[in-house]
Amino acid sequence: MKLVDLTRNTIGAGQDGKMDASTIQNKFLKTNDDLGLVAVGFSGGQCKAGVDAAPMALIESGLVDQLQNDLAYKVHYDNEVHAYTSLLPSSDPPHRGMKNPRAVSAVTQELSSQVYAHAKEGRFVLTLGGDHSIAIGTISGTAKAIRERLGRDMAVIWVDAHADINTPETSDSGNIHGMPVAFLTGLASESAENPFGWLKPEHRVSVKKLVYIGLRDIDRGEKRILREHGIKAFSMHDIDRHGIGKVMDMALGHIGTDTPIHLSFDIDALDPSFAPSTGTAVRGGLTLREGDFIAECVHETGSLVALDLVEVNPSLEQNGAAETVRAGVSIVRCALGDTLL
Ligand SMILES: NC(=[NH2+])NCCC[C@H](N)C(=O)O
Ligand SMILES: [Mn+2]
Numbered sequence: 001m002k003l004v005d006l007t008r009n010t011i012g013a014g015q016d017g018k019m020d021a022s023t024i025q026n027k028f029l030k031t032n033d034d035l036g037l038v039a040v041g042f043s044g045g046q047c048k049a050g051v052d053a054a055p056m057a058l059i060e061s062g063l064v065d066q067l068q069n070d071l072a073y074k075v076h077y078d079n080e081v082h083a084y085t086s087l088l089p090s091s092d093p094p095h096r097g098m099k100n101p102r103a104v105s106a107v108t109q110e111l112s113s114q115v116y117a118h119a120k121e122g123r124f125v126l127t128l129g130g131d132h133s134i135a136i137g138t139i140s141g142t143a144k145a146i147r148e149r150l151g152r153d154m155a156v157i158w159v160d161a162h163a164d165i166n167t168p169e170t171s172d173s174g175n176i177h178g179m180p181v182a183f184l185t186g187l188a189s190e191s192a193e194n195p196f197g198w199l200k201p202e203h204r205v206s207v208k209k210l211v212y213i214g215l216r217d218i219d220r221g222e223k224r225i226l227r228e229h230g231i232k233a234f235s236m237h238d239i240d241r242h243g244i245g246k247v248m249d250m251a252l253g254h255i256g257t258d259t260p261i262h263l264s265f266d267i268d269a270l271d272p273s274f275a276p277s278t279g280t281a282v283r284g285g286l287t288l289r290e291g292d293f294i295a296e297c298v299h300e301t302g303s304l305v306a307l308d309l310v311e312v313n314p315s316l317e318q319n320g321a322a323e324t325v326r327a328g329v330s331i332v333r334c335a336l337g338d339t340l341l
């Protein structure tokens with residue numbers, strides 16, 4: 001394992017006169033500047049149309065351009081927003097109360113191997129969603145690649161108003177975007193008829209390496225799951241009490257310095273005044289600055305290996321769409337090492 005190289009921890013141009021992708025040396029990636037980008041235009045984990053248009057909106061607002069030109073990343077991108085239409089079943093009746101189970105399963109399985117292919121090369125993986133069900137694909141893909149490359153388990157920081165840890169049985173809505181964490185941690189029962197039977201042990205993450213930030217709308221069954229498994233969670237109440245600085249110290253302290261981190265950022269973690277265009281907005285959320293700060297702190301660890309940005313829905317609250325997209329771009333930039341100075 002590479003140690004943090006303090007000589008690179010300087011601001012601006014390196015010795016060769018070229019900008020570094022980041023001044024923070026990443027401990028777990030092959031290079032500091034290779035970035036795999038996957039754009040996922042998928043909305044089947046919930047019922048509102050429009051979240052599939054987010055990757056295009058983010059890219060059109062200049063995200064890829066900024067990653068390449070401002071932040072000096074080598075972006076590996078197939079120039080396609082994947083809708084996975086050929087994988088979608090013609091008929092997809094509910095299963096154990098889940099809506100669109102076959103579609104979500106097929107799409108996340110394919111996405112998992114796309115993310116895996118980037119992560120296996122030692123690249124940072126940025127995935128633009130789509131609804132949060134896609135995290136079944138992204139996190140399983142990075143977890144598997146990190147195990148194979150480094151022989152390590154990966155941690156997940158889940159920034160969200162919601163815990164998304166319903167099992168099909170505890171879910172009231174049947175929307176799979178409220179369940180990805182249950183499948184990824186193996187908490188959703190693993191009977192033979194599980195549509196996510198393709199998820200194998202190497203795809204999973206431990207509940208012990210899972211940390212939530214920003215929670216404020218948790219279903220009854222989810223509260224029980226969080227309590228029973230002693231899952232680390234920082235709610236908006238905790239952020240009000242301690243401040244975001246202390247909360248980040250505690251969250252990162254729980255993970256430790258020797259563990260690769262996958263950050264899954266649901267834009268609805270932000271208060272609707274900053275990010276109104278999202279399918280399940282909840283009042284009382286993070287300020288944009290707090291969201292950026294979370295992303296900056298995770299970047300600073302030098303342990304971040306992947307980022308998801310999900311649940312931007314430009315067709316909702318049309319007046320706020322541009323602002324929500326801008327908030328998403330800002331979070332991504334901060335997680336990738338953009339700093340003010
Ligand atoms: N990724 C999200 N925005 N999830 C919202 C989930 C809302 C609710 N807990 C449900 O299970 O349906
Ligand atoms: Mn959410």
Ligand SMILES: [Mn+2]
Nearest residue numbers: 132160164266
């Ligand atoms: Mn979510």
